[in-house]
Amino acid sequence: MRYTAILTPKEYEALKATIPRDQHKTILDIFLITGMRYAEFLRLYDNPAWYDEKKKYNSSPGRGTKETQKKGN
DSSP: OOOOOOOOHHHHHHHHHTOOOHHHHHHHHHHHHHOOOHHHHHHHHHOGGGEETTTTEEOOOOOOOHHHHHHTO
């Protein structure tokens, strides 16, 4: 069974306060703001040219999830 927890701002800040490294706090913020999954973040991290600093735009080539790929979409 899947369960989705929605954190209040106070809960999010409490979670973030438990993270010792600022770099990891930044990554958590990126996940929250962009909705990226971990695998998507790693692909972007490995390909910084996909991010346009001036436009604040991520131009990564689309790749479906494994589930979508299995369906042949």
